[in-house]
Amino acid sequence: MSRCMPSAPTSTGLVLFPAFDWCISPTHPEREERLLYTKDQLIEEGLEDVNNISFFNPEIAAHHDIDRVHLCVPSSRKLLTESHLISAGGAIRAARAVMEREVEKAFAVVRPPGHHAMQTVFGDRGFCIVNIEAIMVEYIRRHYGIRKIAIVDTDCHHGDGTQDIFYNDPDTLFISLHQDGRTLYPGSGFLHESGGPSAPGYTINLPLPPETSEEGFDMAMERAIMPILDAFEPELIINSAGQDNHYTDPITNMNFTAQGYARLNRRLNPDICVLEGGYSIEGALPYTNLGIILAMAGLDTSHVREPDYDPANFVQPPEMNSYIGELCDQAVALFAGREQLRREQAEQGVVTTDKRIYYDTTGFDVRESRSYHLCPHCPGFTEITAAGLDRQVHAFSIPFNACPRCHTRAKDRFQKSSGDGHSQVVLQDRIDDLYELK
Amino acid sequence: MALIIGIDVGGTHADGVLLDGDQVLTKNKVPVDQEKLSEAIITLLRSLLPEPPAKPGAIHLSTTLCTNAIVNDALDEVGMFIQAGPGMNPEFLNCGDHVCWLDGAIDHRGKVVKKPDQDLIDQAVARFGRERLESVGIVTKFSHRNNGHEELVHDQVKPHFAHSSMGHRISGLPNFPRRVYTTWLNAALKSRFSSFQEAMDQGLERLQLDCPCHILKADGGTIPFATAGHFPCESVHSGPSASVMGCLALTPSQEDAILLDIGGTTTDIGILAHGTPLLEPYGVTIKERPTLIRSLNTRSIGLGGDSAVALDVAGFTIGPHKLGPPMGFGGPVPTPTDAMIVLGAIEAGSRQQARAAMALLDPEQPAEEVAGQLLAAFAEQVREAVAEMIEELFDRPVYTVAALLERKKIHPREVIVVGGPAQAMAAPLGQVFQLPCTVPLHFEVANAIGSARTRATLQVSLYADTADGSLSIPETGCREKIRSYFDMEDAEKKVMEVITALAEERGIGTLPEIDFLERQEMNTVRGFRTSGKIISLKAQIRPGLEQL
Incomplete structure (x- = not known):
């Protein structure tokens, strides 16, 4: 404890792993250089010497940690490189630091990101192969017995992968605020995507208009996100801390700032942050990451300003304010009606949905069909078939919170199903922590 | 073969050796008054000189001058010019009452965002002049990427002050708060160091010595005396570095090894990886100020031969304080040295008093039993500190996939021990580490030898x-x-x-x-x-x- 360095009021862990030797391709936004300037800024600030801030190296996630969440086709071993295991391991290390009380909060500043990776994985989409937050969440549940978790995704792109994975889980509240899907990849994330039949209202999407600025984000936090979080009463809050809402980001159209990110984080008060996107690597990331870290640690953020920051550039027109206000009201109403919706839907027995998932990095489609086998006592289990790239998977996924009857039902179904040589049959059992294949 | 004189100044005395290659020709020890360092050093030097016409080819000196000035707050007031730019609130930086906060900034890539305001500089120069400051320090954030603003301020203030220090010249490493503290310390030590230098020069002249003189640094290396005048901060914390280099000189090793220097109140731990001493990632922390003064990775724990010992149900408490000499030498409380006397590992001292010390700790058991247990507990505490250090080394941040996958843990193959109680501690240390434990010849002047050979x-x-x-x-x-x-x-x-x-x-x-x-x-x-x-x-x- 040095009296000549500041002390963080909240002890904070940092897993800073810029993976300087990994890229999707040399000129891709997800390239070696991405966190270079962020690392330079954080190190030059002397964060390593600030009392109560600790740096951790990532661990390497086991394939088993991946299989707990994903259905990788053909397999997690074939699809993932060490870099992906390290990125997921970085999130796990951050979680472990918090759960084992090494620190009160932690931020995994790691890459590649993960929030576009859905439950079934056939390849890379939206710069992501595996969903590092989801892997971390199920790791936490498995090892520390935490049930109710809120994930707030503040990346500019809709967190469609995280939404997909927790869509039918009423113990996971997923809130995504992002640039309206009509104007940005992945084109989803509307208010009506509000959760599966066992978890209606537990997915909250706030599609913000392009050019939303500090005011709009403040409003979303105050009028929707904080009241919903308070009502949900999570044991743990996770921030998918993408930083591409920044006014200098080259692939989005928002008008957010380092000061704004710091304020948002102070209000949200997350236990764990995981870096997602953010591709203004020089003009934004060094400042937004620093702002988020200082806010988490309870330190002064007033000096964290981009070199060209001028508050006058961030005033929103009144129409935008009223549009966002209305969106907030609708979100709050949706969440308030969640229990009634759930009771109504539980009667249905089996609900089947179909979707087409586009993998943009190499460009192919996967057709997926999902049957929710509902239960009045638990979220039930999910049967999934997905096909793409001449491969097919037929899976039974048992959530951690399934009742004993649904657990047995799903296992029986798996036993009776047979692979036809063309399709793998998978049992993903989060209760017994098993992943079986035939 | 050139003759080299090595001198290591400690807290109470200075050790010196005259070496011919790796042969120790002469060794000596003199008491030291920290207020009159140069006198003690010159006296010691004189006693080490070879028979004429032979002359030493070089003098290597490890001195406590700067370390003591810092520890005793005997530093010059410094006028600081600091440009912090965007980032953490810099108000925590604690370097005296004379700070000029410059506006403007340089960014992480070394691009100038905005130059500092001229009026601010002029006003500060006038103010520091009125306050009769002689030394100034100039630091900007990211000056290791672009020294432009530090140079710009320096050019203007240099004519007005006797001494000036710029951050980027001291270290090329990142870490702004460390750069500020390092620059401030350097500036605050300059006048004291130059007086010392003058006194030494006169002394050397009286002895008719004109060979090169080098000062030992904390990083296990030396710097010419003349250059040290510009970077006096480099001379702090050279004691542990002399000790590590001494162990290395006396017991050459190509392996991973643990180096221990056991003193009266502290034990210094150093680590070799494949025979090379390891460095701190940034630098030494001195008086709670982290710096960029390059330094060996050593740790000092409050555990020594004269540490006060108590025993309760939880076991022995050894140190961190010393409450006088060991009981065997007329002191008030039991110490590890008493245990060494009881076991016959030390000849001096009163055996009877030392046995009484063991009885004070545990009257139920024979004194030899208690003494053995005490030294085992001592060794175990050293082992725990070493294990922690090895763990910390392994946990140092890495930033590439390759580096993460290639991390290797240090696996020590031997323990090398120097310092007063070294021989008495060799057996208990060997026992807890389960490693061969060497006490090299001339271990009592290891630091002076380290200084000479570096x-x-x-x-x-x-x-x-x-x-x-x-x-x-x-x-x-x-x-x-x-x-x-x-x-x-x-x-x-x-x-x-x-x-x-x-x-x-x-x-x-x-x-x-x-x-x-x-x-x-x-x-x-x-x-x-x-x-x-x-x-x-x-x-x-x-x-x-x-x-x-």
Whole structure:
């Protein structure tokens, strides 16, 4: 404890792993250089010497940690490189630091990101192969017995992968605020995507208009996100801390700032942050990451300003304010009606949905069909078939919170199903922590 | 073979040796009054001089001058010019009452965001002048990338003050708060060091010695006395470094090894990886101030031969304080030294008093039993501290997939012990570490030998940005234009050139092997097109022994 360095009021862990030797391709936004300037800024600030801030190296996630969440086709071993295991391991290390009380909060500043990776994985989409937050969440549940978790995704792109994975889980509240899907990849994330039949209202999407600025984000936090979080009463809050809402980001159209990110984080008060996107690597990331870290640690953020920051550039027109206000009201109403919706839907027995998932990095489609086998006592289990790239998977996924009857039902179904040589049959059992294949 | 004199000044006395190669010709010890350091050193030097006409070829000195000045708050007031730019609130920086906060900034890539305001500089120069300050320090954030603002301020303030220090010249490493503290300390030590230098020069002249004189640094290397005048901060914390280098000189090792220097109140721990001492990632922390003063990775724990000992149900408590001499020498409380006397490992002292000390701890057991248990507990505490250090080394942050996968833990193969209680502790240490434990010959003057045998160290850091067409080597103040096709090979060549010139300037005869470290080369891409490359490279003469 040095009296000549500041002390963080909240002890904070940092897993800073810029993976300087990994890229999707040399000129891709997800390239070696991405966190270079962020690392330079954080190190030059002397964060390593600030009392109560600790740096951790990532661990390497086991394939088993991946299989707990994903259905990788053909397999997690074939699809993932060490870099992906390290990125997921970085999130796990951050979680472990918090759960084992090494620190009160932690931020995994790691890459590649993960929030576009859905439950079934056939390849890379939206710069992501595996969903590092989801892997971390199920790791936490498995090892520390935490049930109710809120994930707030503040990346500019809709967190469609995280939404997909927790869509039918009423113990996971997923809130995504992002640039309206009509104007940005992945084109989803509307208010009506509000959760599966066992978890209606537990997915909250706030599609913000392009050019939303500090005011709009403040409003979303105050009028929707904080009241919903308070009502949900999570044991743990996770921030998918993408930083591409920044006014200098080259692939989005928002008008957010380092000061704004710091304020948002102070209000949200997350236990764990995981870096997602953010591709203004020089003009934004060094400042937004620093702002988020200082806010988490309870330190002064007033000096964290981009070199060209001028508050006058961030005033929103009144129409935008009223549009966002209305969106907030609708979100709050949706969440308030969640229990009634759930009771109504539980009667249905089996609900089947179909979707087409586009993998943009190499460009192919996967057709997926999902049957929710509902239960009045638990979220039930999910049967999934997905096909793409001449491969097919037929899976039974048992959530951690399934009742004993649904657990047995799903296992029986798996036993009776047979692979036809063309399709793998998978049992993903989060209760017994098993992943079986035939 | 050249004769070398090595001197290590400690808290209460100074040790010296005259070496011919690795042979100890003379060794001596004199008491030291910290207020009159140069006198004690000259007295010791005189006693070590070889028979004329032989003359020493070099003098190596490890001195406590600067360390003591810092610890005792005997520092000069410094006028600081600090440009913090965007980032953490810099108000925590605690370096005296005379600070001029400059506006403007340089960003992480070394680009000038805004120059500092001229009026602010002028006002501060006038104010510091009125306050009769003689020494100033100038530091900006990211000055290791672009020293422009530090140089700009320096040019203006230099004529007004006797001493000035710039952050980028002291270290090419990042870490702004450390740069501020290092620069401040350096500036605050300059006048004291130059008085010492003057006194020493006069003393050497009286002895008719004109051989090169080198000062030991914390990083297990030396720096010429004259250069040390510009960087007096480099001389702090040289004691542990002398001890590590002494162990290395006395017990050459190619293995991972643990080095222990057990003193009266503390034990210093050093670690060798494949026979090379390890460095701290940034530098030494002194009086709670983290710095960029390059330093060996050593740790001092409050555990020594004279540490006060108590015993309760939880076991022995040893140290961290000393409450007088051991009971065997008339002291008030039991100490590990008493246990050593009881076991016959130390001849001096009263055996009867030492046995009484053991009885005070545990009257139920024979004194020899208690003594054995006490030394075992001592050794176990050392082992725990070593294990923690090895763990910390393994946990140092890495930033690439390759580095993460290649991390290796230190696996010590031997323990080398020096210091007063070394011989008595060898057996219990060997027992808890389950490793061979060596106490080298001449271990009582290991630090002086370390000081004598240590060679010069140097480090330079290069940062090149081909998109921007600029290159910077902060340690030499070099900042120049480069062509767009400048590559790693050019970087190596440039760094070799600079380090060779620097070595020559510092009187290093034959250039030892240069290590290239932290080689990093990264394409910068703007708008899906490669716009250039950022190349960074460090080169060093690693801490080592002068080849015989």
